[in-house]
Each structure stands twice: as structure tokens, then as C-alpha cells.
Amino acid sequence: MGSGEWCLQKRDTRGIDSFSGNESVPETGSLSIIVLGASGDLAKKKTFPALFNLYRQGFLPPDEVHIFGYARTKISDDDLRNRIRGYLVNDASPLEDVSKFLQLIKYVSGSYDAAEGFQLLDKEIEKHEISKSSREGSSRRLFYLALPPSVYPSVCRMIRKYCMSKSDLGGWTRIVVEKPFGKDLDSAEQLSSQIGELFDEPQIYRIDHYLGKELVQNLLVLRFANRFFLPLWNRDNIDNVQIVFREDFGTEGRGGYFDEYGIIRDIIQNHLLQVLCLVAMEKPVSLKPEHIRDEKVKVLQSVLPIKDEEVVLGQYEGYRDDPTVPDHSNTPTFATVILRIHNERWEGVPFILKAGKALNSRKAEIRVQFKDVPGDIFKCQKQGRNEFVIRLQPSEAMYMKLTVKQPGLEMSTVQSELDLSYRQRYQGVTIPEAYERLILDTIRGDQQHFVRRDELKAAWEIFTPLLHRIDNGEMKPIPYQTGSRGPAEADELSAKAGYVQTHGYIWIPPTL
Ligand SMILES: NC(=O)C1=CN([C@@H]2O[C@H](COP(=O)(O)OP(=O)(O)OC[C@H]3O[C@@H](n4cnc5c(N)ncnc54)[C@H](OP(=O)(O)O)[C@@H]3O)[C@@H](O)[C@H]2O)C=CC1
Numbered sequence: 001m002g003s004g005e006w007c008l009q010k011r012d013t014r015g016i017d018s019f020s021g022n023e024s025v026p027e028t029g030s031l032s033i034i035v036l037g038a039s040g041d042l043a044k045k046k047t048f049p050a051l052f053n054l055y056r057q058g059f060l061p062p063d064e065v066h067i068f069g070y071a072r073t074k075i076s077d078d079d080l081r082n083r084i085r086g087y088l089v090n091d092a093s094p095l096e097d098v099s100k101f102l103q104l105i106k107y108v109s110g111s112y113d114a115a116e117g118f119q120l121l122d123k124e125i126e127k128h129e130i131s132k133s134s135r136e137g138s139s140r141r142l143f144y145l146a147l148p149p150s151v152y153p154s155v156c157r158m159i160r161k162y163c164m165s166k167s168d169l170g171g172w173t174r175i176v177v178e179k180p181f182g183k184d185l186d187s188a189e190q191l192s193s194q195i196g197e198l199f200d201e202p203q204i205y206r207i208d209h210y211l212g213k214e215l216v217q218n219l220l221v222l223r224f225a226n227r228f229f230l231p232l233w234n235r236d237n238i239d240n241v242q243i244v245f246r247e248d249f250g251t252e253g254r255g256g257y258f259d260e261y262g263i264i265r266d267i268i269q270n271h272l273l274q275v276l277c278l279v280a281m282e283k284p285v286s287l288k289p290e291h292i293r294d295e296k297v298k299v300l301q302s303v304l305p306i307k308d309e310e311v312v313l314g315q316y317e318g319y320r321d322d323p324t325v326p327d328h329s330n331t332p333t334f335a336t337v338i339l340r341i342h343n344e345r346w347e348g349v350p351f352i353l354k355a356g357k358a359l360n361s362r363k364a365e366i367r368v369q370f371k372d373v374p375g376d377i378f379k380c381q382k383q384g385r386n387e388f389v390i391r392l393q394p395s396e397a398m399y400m401k402l403t404v405k406q407p408g409l410e411m412s413t414v415q416s417e418l419d420l421s422y423r424q425r426y427q428g429v430t431i432p433e434a435y436e437r438l439i440l441d442t443i444r445g446d447q448q449h450f451v452r453r454d455e456l457k458a459a460w461e462i463f464t465p466l467l468h469r470i471d472n473g474e475m476k477p478i479p480y481q482t483g484s485r486g487p488a489e490a491d492e493l494s495a496k497a498g499y500v501q502t503h504g505y506i507w508i509p510p511t512l
């Protein structure tokens, strides 16, 4: 197959290929997707556009699927459609497709803790099931909680009591919950128990959208399908690993939410830690979701307690100007935290997790830096170390920084790269949005890219002591300028941990 033909081949919500490790049986019949919190930011920016993309690719056949928006705001079906229309229209999506998709959406208004709204919702779903499932009769109900976590318990209770799939011809009820799932170990465990009393683990999809990103999904393939990496991926060869998230904008209208959580809960404890798991875990027995998640849990459980001196916190100047942020907020908008994994493969290798808002660039990447060459005869250290960089976004790519002979008559060396830039290599291929992929997984019943309860617990165990110290004001963020690299102390910490910056070399994404 040529590179241009590399694309999502299956246009079917039924069983998936064995590569995923999931052996689900083909499913047909009515599928109801209910977006709770439909009036909100996530729903309009991510959830509905992802559903639209799935619809356009044929994964949500209109003779089976209906979409329901649910929230307290009193609006009509058309009001909701008009709110989201602007997020669907683009050069690639004909207006006709947008209109047809919007006609699949119905809006139900109700509260998150009273029977009335959910009874009404159930009636509407049933109406649709009767009209659409005459062929098969099964009832599949997917509830997407695009809501603040504070209402998860009551919403789950209402769904359990009034809105479960009732068909005895087959089907299921699944719920998707967004992060942040809790604020610390105790609150997360409490939330898990509350939801766990109502739904079984296979019905609960804890979404972390970083697990749906193309290059994050590529990590297991890279690591375990390439002989290159197998012998190198360990403490004997790797000096340090950085996992970095940068945004070049601030909290922008989400200050109220953000101030309660801060950058560690918003990005590091979930997104970056999930990436760390995939970089550091051992080879799973198979690609079955439970086998993969078993290995991720082991990594998390091997992380040593974080040391105060291996943390730098920052807060961008101007953050507190947001009227929804308290004047004396101690919330970090930047953090560098070093995690150390106590096992045979990684003992002594620092995993430097760095995330920040209002910085000088927007990117997310994994940077695996190798040790210096022993017995170096070329003065390679002057050029810089070998690095394997996986650019998650923007401009998805992976490149290996390596030392080569400078072309020409002289025998001198220079830093260069082996570069796999997706836009160039896979021309014409649209990389699916993370949410699109993950919603499709929930329909297919594939939990591989979702966070299991014990994983979540282990993740909170790592960060809770540090978070409590920050919450109690025992650790203070250092102010940094908007548009900067963050506090200089963070770079100093990375250097102290062993990271050697290459000077005079910049990777430039190739253009077509
Ligand atoms: N926005 C984003 O980019 C991202 C969001 N998330 C997570 O997704 C979830 C939803 O996020 P987002 O859409 O931004 O949130 P919003 O603040 O926009 O809330 C979504 C909807 O929930 C209802 N709501 C808001 N506050 C409350 C409250 N205190 N009690 C009851 N209902 C409330 C509102 O609907 P109504 O009043 O009509 O009922 C609102 O439209 C959150 O868990 C968030 O952390 C995760 C990743 C990214």
C-alpha cells in the first residue's frame, strides 16, 4: 500500500480487527449517544465535532444512531444545533453533511439530580429506539459526561435509575467520564466507589484524550515492533526522558476551573503521566486492554515519592488578573516535576515532566536523550547527544538526532537527523482527532485507551503528597513572564538531572 493510501479503512462500528486485541462481537441495532453538559465548552468544541467526523466517515449510520444533548439550559433543538454548527463547518465538510448530521441531534433539558429530566430523556431515547431498531431490537446507550466532576455521582445515579438500556435483545449502557477525576487520592477513590456501586468497570470509560493522539497510540508499535529500540530502551543507554507540554496561551475564560486544579492536576497527573506509562512500561503479554493496563499500573506503582528539590513551580504574570482567579492564588500554571522509576529498566533515569501555560510556544513532545558515546574519538559531545524525539503536536513527527560527517572534503562531524514527519510522509492523510478515535473505541467496547480504576489510584498516589503541600501553601510558584520558557529554575533543574541541551541545532519540520 502506498503512503497516500494509509488511512482508516473500516467504516463500521462493529467488531474491530485483531490488532487491537479486542474480540468484540458485531453489533447492530439502535445506538443512542447522549452528551450530558451539551451546553458547555467541551461539548461544542470537541464532543460534537468528533461525532460529526465519525458520522462523515460512516461510523455512525443514520439508520441506527441518534444523538441527544442534555443540560439544564433551556434551549430548543435548533438552538443547540445553531450553537454547534460553527464548530462543524470547515472546508472539508459540505454544508449538506453538516445539516444532515445536525438533524440527528435532539435536545432535552433537565437538572442533573432530579428524576424528571432523566425520565424525559429516557422516553426520548426509547422513542428513537422503537423507530430505529425495528430490524434488530438491541439498545446501545452511550452517556458522555461533558460535565464538571462534581455532578458525576448524581448524574450516574440518575442514569442507573432511569436510563439504562432495557432491551432483552442485547445492547449495553456505557458511560464516558472526563478528567479531572477527583482532586487527590481520597476524592478520586470516593468518586470511583460512588460510580463503581452503580456501574461495572467494563461500563466505565475514563477518558484521557492524550491516549487518543496519533503519536501516543504509536508508542507501543514503535517500542515493541522495532528491533532497533529493544536493546536500547533502558538505563544502560538512556540518560534522561523529557515529556513536555507547552501552551502559548493562558487559562482564557477557564480561570475559575483552572485555579481549583492547577497545571499538575490539569495536565501532568493525567496526560503526561499516561504518556510516561507508555514510554516506560514493559511489553504486555498481548494487546488485550487488560494486559496493557496491567503493565501501566506496574510502572505507576514503581514511581518513587517525589522530592521537593525535584520540583519547580511557576505562575505566569497576569494570571491573577482574571476576575475568576483569587488575588492571592497559589495555583501553579507551570511545573517541572522529576519522576524516578524504581525498577530494573529505569533505575537512575530521570523522567522530567514539564507543563506550562502562557509560554513561548505550543507543543507537546517526548524527548529521549541517550548517554554519551563511550570512548568517543570524534568529539561527539561537542555536537550534542543522540536524541529520539516524538513530536505529538503540532506537526506530528519523530526524529532522531544523530551525529554525521559534515558533507565535504573535511572530516568533521555535525548534528543532523533522521526524520519521519507525518505531513510529508503521509500526504493527503487526515489524522483523526483524539476524541474521534476514543469515542469510536467506546462504541466498540475497547477499553485499551482508557484509564482503569487502579491506574487512576496509582496516578493519584504519586502526586497527592505534592499537591497537598501546594494546596497548603507550603510550596510557592515562581512568577514567570508570559511568552517566556517559564522559570529559569526549571531549566536548571533539568540540567541538574542530566539533560544536556544541544546548542546550535534546531529541528525544522520539512515543508512540502
Ligand atoms: N473544555 C475543555 O477543553 C476540556 C474539558 N475537560 C473536562 O470536561 C468536562 C466539561 O468541561 P467544560 O465543557 O469545559 O465545562 P463547562 O464549565 O462548560 O460545563 C459543561 C456544562 O455543565 C454544566 N455545568 C457547569 N457548571 C456546573 C455546575 N457547577 N453544576 C452543574 N452543572 C454545571 C453547564 O450546563 P448547564 O448549566 O446548561 O446544565 C455547562 O454548560 C470537565 O470535566 C472538564 O474538566 C477536559 C478536557 C478539556
Ligand SMILES: O=C1O[C@H](COP(=O)(O)O)[C@@H](O)[C@H](O)[C@H]1O
Binding pocket: 209, 247, 266, 267, 364
Ligand atoms: O485537558 C486539557 O487539555 C488541553 C490541551 O489539549 P491539547 O489536545 O490541545 O493538547 C488544555 O488546554 C486544557 O487546559 C486541559 O484541561
